[in-house]
Amino acid sequence: MYISNHGIPLSLFQTAQDASLDWFRSPLADKEPANTNNSIKNKGVVGYRPRQTQHINPWESVDVRESFSWRYDPAYDPLHSPSSLESIPPHVKKYVEHDTDGFPWSLTPKEFSQPVIRLYQAVLALGRQLVRVFALALGLGEHDLDEKFTWPDAGVAVNYYPPITPRSPQQQPHSEPQQPKVGIGSHTDFQLFTLLYQDDVGGLQVLSPEGQWLNARPVEGTLVVNFGDYMQRITNGKWVSTVHRVVNNSGKERLSIAFFWGFGLHESCGVLDSVLEEGEEKKYEEIGCWEWVQRRIEMMRDVKKGMGETTV
Ligand SMILES: O=C(O)CCC(=O)C(=O)O
Numbered sequence: 001m002y003i004s005n006h007g008i009p010l011s012l013f014q015t016a017q018d019a020s021l022d023w024f025r026s027p028l029a030d031k032e033p034a035n036t037n038n039s040i041k042n043k044g045v046v047g048y049r050p051r052q053t054q055h056i057n058p059w060e061s062v063d064v065r066e067s068f069s070w071r072y073d074p075a076y077d078p079l080h081s082p083s084s085l086e087s088i089p090p091h092v093k094k095y096v097e098h099d100t101d102g103f104p105w106s107l108t109p110k111e112f113s114q115p116v117i118r119l120y121q122a123v124l125a126l127g128r129q130l131v132r133v134f135a136l137a138l139g140l141g142e143h144d145l146d147e148k149f150t151w152p153d154a155g156v157a158v159n160y161y162p163p164i165t166p167r168s169p170q171q172q173p174h175s176e177p178q179q180p181k182v183g184i185g186s187h188t189d190f191q192l193f194t195l196l197y198q199d200d201v202g203g204l205q206v207l208s209p210e211g212q213w214l215n216a217r218p219v220e221g222t223l224v225v226n227f228g229d230y231m232q233r234i235t236n237g238k239w240v241s242t243v244h245r246v247v248n249n250s251g252k253e254r255l256s257i258a259f260f261w262g263f264g265l266h267e268s269c270g271v272l273d274s275v276l277e278e279g280e281e282k283k284y285e286e287i288g289c290w291e292w293v294q295r296r297i298e299m300m301r302d303v304k305k306g307m308g309e310t311t312v
């Protein structure tokens with residue numbers, strides 16, 4: 001699904017895109033200080049990941065992408081004034097605690113951080129608006145879900161896909177099955193939905209219900225909306241989470257920014273009564289958002305263990 005007329009000026013995306021490209025093109029040594037391993041509180045979750053250090057789907061190649069990620073931090077949320085940050089409820093606080101030295105942003109130049117954070121703030125407002133649209137579509141009142149997004153799980157990944165050249169037939173031994181080199185392997189996102197900005201290079205693919213990979217071509221001024229697993233759960237499977245991956249065969253570098261959107265990690269939600277037909281059974285039990293995210297991470301690790309894979 002694509003959305004247009006979302007109200008965020010194209011220039012905000014383009015400025016963040018240019019700033020991100022500049023940063024990713026800089027020497028590895030300049031990016032390494034922000035490596036996710038250097039985070040104290042959110043190792044492996046926030047910060048920089050060099051190329052080919054992740055393997056999301058063990059049935060495909062290692063992920064070629066580099067990425068820079070961060071988690072929701074109320075300090076960047078225009079909904080919360082600096083004074084209200086002192087009164088974050090304790091049950092919320094433990095999920096929104098960050099490295100006190102401002103990692104990873106403190107280790108990147110402001111030419112990168114400022115435009116990207118400005119865009120993030122605009123997308124936070126859009127996410128809150130979209131939740132209201134979805135609430136209405138799910139038979140709820142417009143504002144029924146607002147409270148669950150006071151401290152949303154609104155993380156981001158800025159993804160950089162260096163150009164890759166497909167292997168020539170001579171390089172591909174006959175005995176090996178043809179395996180695409182993926183920028184990021186096939187997966188579903190964990191939470192409710194993801195708003196995805198992509199440049200004009202292309203390479204994003206989504207799996208159709210018939211099992212065919214469809215190209216989600218870039219359309220200027222739009223954002224791709226992918227449903228995540230938690231959305232599938234609360235809608236009793238009516239809104240299915242989107243299996244997607246990136247295969248960048250363009251010979252050019254590609255940039256995308258994925259804004260993940262979910263209920264606050266301290267929140268919990270089961271199948272919404274409003275989506276159930278008469279007599280319909282609930283397929284999923286209620287589960288807290290934090291527990292769900294942890295379970296999904298474990299599920300990915302189990303798949304890797306089953307493949308004899310040890311790296312995450
Ligand atoms: O780069 C893209 O188009 C997709 C990125 C993605 O799926 C993710 O970051 O979860």
Ligand SMILES: [Fe+2]
Nearest residue numbers: 187188189244
């Ligand atoms: Fe994704």
